[in-house]
Amino acid sequence: MAYSKRIPPIKIKLNVDEYNKLLEILEDKLLRYSVPITEEDGTTIVDMRFYNNEIVDLFMILFYEIGNIPINTNYYEVLLSVREKIKKSKMSEE
Secondary structure (H helix, E strand, C coil), X not given: XXXXXXXXXXXXXXXXXXXXXXXHHHHHHHHCCEEEEECCCCCXXXXXXXXXXXXXXXXXXXXXXXXXXXXXXXXXXXXXXXXXXXXXXXXXHC
């Protein structure tokens, strides 16, 4: 039996400011599953994937709160650090 990796079907791309606002509310849940990407034009985005049941909570937050959230932490910088640790961990397993 071949190994199969299931990828969540729902994909969201946010700019760094939007990502930081969202993480002020959902830090633990989103930090692990976010991937920073620099596009060809130099724009930085954050790619996130969600399962259907997870997206409902996210939409409630987006509709009602994101405009009022002050950014206290630069979660994009935290994300870069977390992704580097994940990358190093995977490389050491190989």
